[in-house]
Amino acid sequence: MSGANHPEQERQPYAPTPRPGGRSARVRADVVTATLAEVAEKGYDGLTVEAVATRSGVHKATLYRRWGGVDGLVADALTASADQPWPLPDTGDLRQDLRRITQEVFSVFTDPDLGPTPTALISAAQRSDAGAAALHAFFTARHRQAAEVAERAVARGELPAGTDGAEVVRAATAPLYYRLFVTGEPLDARTAERAADAAALAARAGLFTSALAAEEAHAKPNTTTPQGN
Amino acid sequence: MSGANHPEQERQPYAPTPRPGGRSARVRADVVTATLAEVAEKGYDGLTVEAVATRSGVHKATLYRRWGGVDGLVADALTASADQPWPLPDTGDLRQDLRRITQEVFSVFTDPDLGPTPTALISAAQRSDAGAAALHAFFTARHRQAAEVAERAVARGELPAGTDGAEVVRAATAPLYYRLFVTGEPLDARTAERAADAAALAARAGLFTSALAAEEAHAKPNTTTPQGN
DNA sequence: CTCGTAATGCGACTTGAGTCGCATTACGAT
DNA sequence: ATCGTAATGCGACTCAAGTCGCATTACGAG
Numbered sequence: 001m002s003g004a005n006h007p008e009q010e011r012q013p014y015a016p017t018p019r020p021g022g023r024s025a026r027v028r029a030d031v032v033t034a035t036l037a038e039v040a041e042k043g044y045d046g047l048t049v050e051a052v053a054t055r056s057g058v059h060k061a062t063l064y065r066r067w068g069g070v071d072g073l074v075a076d077a078l079t080a081s082a083d084q085p086w087p088l089p090d091t092g093d094l095r096q097d098l099r100r101i102t103q104e105v106f107s108v109f110t111d112p113d114l115g116p117t118p119t120a121l122i123s124a125a126q127r128s129d130a131g132a133a134a135l136h137a138f139f140t141a142r143h144r145q146a147a148e149v150a151e152r153a154v155a156r157g158e159l160p161a162g163t164d165g166a167e168v169v170r171a172a173t174a175p176l177y178y179r180l181f182v183t184g185e186p187l188d189a190r191t192a193e194r195a196a197d198a199a200a201l202a203a204r205a206g207l208f209t210s211a212l213a214a215e216e217a218h219a220k221p222n223t224t225t226p227q228g229n
Numbered sequence: 230m231s232g233a234n235h236p237e238q239e240r241q242p243y244a245p246t247p248r249p250g251g252r253s254a255r256v257r258a259d260v261v262t263a264t265l266a267e268v269a270e271k272g273y274d275g276l277t278v279e280a281v282a283t284r285s286g287v288h289k290a291t292l293y294r295r296w297g298g299v300d301g302l303v304a305d306a307l308t309a310s311a312d313q314p315w316p317l318p319d320t321g322d323l324r325q326d327l328r329r330i331t332q333e334v335f336s337v338f339t340d341p342d343l344g345p346t347p348t349a350l351i352s353a354a355q356r357s358d359a360g361a362a363a364l365h366a367f368f369t370a371r372h373r374q375a376a377e378v379a380e381r382a383v384a385r386g387e388l389p390a391g392t393d394g395a396e397v398v399r400a401a402t403a404p405l406y407y408r409l410f411v412t413g414e415p416l417d418a419r420t421a422e423r424a425a426d427a428a429a430l431a432a433r434a435g436l437f438t439s440a441l442a443a444e445e446a447h448a449k450p451n452t453t454t455p456q457g458n
Numbered sequence: 459c460t461c462g463t464a465a466t467g468c469g470a471c472t473t474g475a476g477t478c479g480c481a482t483t484a485c486g487a488t
Numbered sequence: 489a490t491c492g493t494a495a496t497g498c499g500a501c502t503c504a505a506g507t508c509g510c511a512t513t514a515c516g517a518g
Contacts, residue, residue: 027496045356049475059497064476066495122411126352127274132413139412170412171404171427177411178403182351183368184361198400198431207427256466278505288467293506295465460518467512473505482497488490 030056031063035077040117044124071128078125078134082141088148094158097149098172098196105176106192122181143169150203162209172199259285260292264306269346273353300357307354307363311370317377323387323432326378327401327425334405335421351410372398379432391438401428
């Protein structure tokens with residue numbers, strides 16, 4: 001039981017090797033590519049180490065040695081995927097920005113071509129500790145990146161100072177992921193809009209200000225942040 | 230091979246059998262109990278058919294025949310769990326009711342004794358189609374039941390007519406499940422409160438009214454919905 | 459009570475995931 | 489260019505999950 005909120009310890013599935021350049025790097029790239037392709041084709045249940053070994057041309061034993069199994073393969077693929085940033089909207093209006101974000105999530109996951117890969121990847125990641133850690137890191141990075149739309153809104157005076165931007169993003173996207181990965185309910189564009197609007201509304205009301213950040217903001221002579229009742 | 234009339238039906242998991250009373254029912258109850266116990270102890274990854282067979286005293290082959298595997302065991306356990314209703318708050322105030330609900334979710338899943346079982350159950354259910362269907366049914370029932378707090382708020386005049394009660398409940402609980410089952414971020418009581426408050430706020434603003442339902446509510450105060458074509 | 463039938467018990471069999479020890483290859487330094 | 493070493497290739501081995509055909513038991517109807 002660790003109550004630490006500071007997961008500074010992000011360790012990649014394989015230890016930094018004394019021979020990082022050359023073949024090892026090539027092998028890793030091939031394996032990640034093969035893993036993503038396999039997941040996209042067969043989903044997680046159809047994902048086997050042997051299939052990845054065959055497709056990548058890397059021997060089965062090597063995969064088990066370096067990645068430990070399907071868990072590690074998925075975790076590493078997820079880590080590699082996390083590096084690719086996605087476009088961040090900047091319309092000048094918080095609600096519009098959030099709508100763009102939820103719309104983007106909706107589009108990706110419901111697209112019959114694009115959707116299966118991240119869907120299977122996320123489902124797969126929930127099964128193992130390594131995958132869960134990679135998934136946590138993935139979303140932490142996403143939240144941190146997307147929090148900028150809220151921070152800009154704060155700078156504009158649209159949101160109270162001390163607003164937790166990542167929390168705003170979570171509030172906007174949570175209903176989508178909730179349907180996709182928990183209840184299995186259908187997801188439509190209207191739901192994506194409503195979620196964004198609800199998050200914007202709550203953020204404007206000051207629901208996502210952390211007490212600590214609010215105090216810091218009070219010290220500054222700029223904005224008064226009345227705690228919404 | 231003629232045999233045109235060969236009504237050989239595939240035995241579906243726990244389909245209504247021609248002999249529902251007696252031993253079959255007892256076997257099923259034992260298996261469900263054993264499955265829940267195993268899941269609680271070892272999580273999903275440690276859940277094997279053999280272990281359930283040993284604990285329940287039912288032979289392995291029987292489990293595979295009737296439940297098809299770990300998937301079916303989990304799905305059936307989930308279905309059995311869905312029958313147990315949980316307490317619905319009625320404080321006379323929507324925000325308070327929603328806070329109670331999110332607080333309940335928070336308590337259950339973070340409790341070191343109670344949490345592991347539903348957590349593992351939900352995680353497990355996401356893996357198979359049967360489990361996903363059972364999970365979907367489970368949450369549909371929960372939403373339907375909990376929607377009453379919103380419907381009472383409508384009756385009180387606290388919420389606009391035509392508000393989708395289930396959607397209000399989803400908005401309140403989604404951030405919790407999002408953290409628990411998608412991002413793996415820690416969950417605290419404050420988050421549970423904020424989610425409830427945000428949902429209440431959005432509901433009061435009329436964000437969860439479906440245009441259709443609102444029109445119907447306007448047209449006739451009677452809640453009867455005509456069916457037919 | 460007796461009997462027909464469905465459900466379960468039983469154990470051998472098949473299959474594939476995962477491991478191990480050793481041979482071979484390729485990187486990087488001298 | 490050559491060599492030491494780490495990483496990969498290789499195939500046999502272990503073991504548990506899952507399947508199959510048959511024997512046995514228990515339910516329910518007459």
